[in-house]
Amino acid sequence: MSNSPKQYALALHGGAGPVAGRNYDAVEAHLEKLARHCETLLSGGRSALDVVEIAVAELEACGLYVAGRGSAANTAGYVELDASIMDGTTRMAGGVAAIRDFVHPIRVARGVMEKTSHVLLAGTGAGAFARSHGFEEVADPDNYYTVPVGVTADEMRDSHAHGTVGAVALDQSGALAAGTSTGGTFGKLEGRVGDTPLIGPGTWCDDHVAISCTGTGEHIIRAGGAVSIACAYRSGVPLDKAIHDMLDEVARLGGDAGIIAVDHNGRIATLYNSDGMKRASLSSQQPLQVKTFT
Numbered sequence: 001m002s003n004s005p006k007q008y009a010l011a012l013h014g015g016a017g018p019v020a021g022r023n024y025d026a027v028e029a030h031l032e033k034l035a036r037h038c039e040t041l042l043s044g045g046r047s048a049l050d051v052v053e054i055a056v057a058e059l060e061a062c063g064l065y066v067a068g069r070g071s072a073a074n075t076a077g078y079v080e081l082d083a084s085i086m087d088g089t090t091r092m093a094g095g096v097a098a099i100r101d102f103v104h105p106i107r108v109a110r111g112v113m114e115k116t117s118h119v120l121l122a123g124t125g126a127g128a129f130a131r132s133h134g135f136e137e138v139a140d141p142d143n144y145y146t147v148p149v150g151v152t153a154d155e156m157r158d159s160h161a162h163g164t165v166g167a168v169a170l171d172q173s174g175a176l177a178a179g180t181s182t183g184g185t186f187g188k189l190e191g192r193v194g195d196t197p198l199i200g201p202g203t204w205c206d207d208h209v210a211i212s213c214t215g216t217g218e219h220i221i222r223a224g225g226a227v228s229i230a231c232a233y234r235s236g237v238p239l240d241k242a243i244h245d246m247l248d249e250v251a252r253l254g255g256d257a258g259i260i261a262v263d264h265n266g267r268i269a270t271l272y273n274s275d276g277m278k279r280a281s282l283s284s285q286q287p288l289q290v291k292t293f294t
């Protein structure tokens, strides 16, 4: 397939943490609506970077997923959020780790990318940066965060369940972008940072492929994560095989994960070795698909 100028592609995920037997209808309806909105933007010529940011910002704010509003407190009793974004054309990237009480961590991550010479800001420094640039703060943290779909309040306190959101896109100019955002794992220690805000493990984008990961972050980091898939792909390994190899390594180390990827030809991959992965995908060649389990 050649990369025609009018080609576009999109994949979204709502995390690789769904539990078999639970109902994710509300999530699937939301992903469907959001994917259609993103398609309108991409077919209208909006950049992959903008669409990824818009998609992840909506996934953060809706409260249906373990990211942004749907995040749980750490063991110290407050919510810390992680996010990152990367532009394949410029290879510019930004992330925030363990940031508190901003509505759209992904927008702050883009701010780090565009307004600083750094790639990652963490903790109070990330918060101070976000505040000084006027990013929207959570007005009432005690009443903002909510229990996402498919998770019980008990699980949010002390299980090792997890969730994340992410988006990857190819736009009509041939540019790729990727973004990921999470509240992390439930019951995490104060200051714990997983793969999601890290450019390389959790999010990667170059001029060949855009990748967003979800799953047990410690295992994803130790398996090499998104950039290891991209390196294998650039060296000629087919995209699905490169993803399966990384997922196999995560499993070998004791974790599970899910991957969404879009390559420069508009080819989409949504693969996981967890019970399921909430996901939606479409392209100028492929009609919308929305699924949680197989």
Ligand code: ASP
Residues within 6 Å of the ligand: 015, 016, 017, 162, 163, 164, 182, 183, 184, 185, 193, 194, 195, 196, 213, 214, 215, 216, 217, 218
């Ligand atoms: N990767 C995320 C983390 O470890 C969690 C997830 O994707 O479900 O923070």
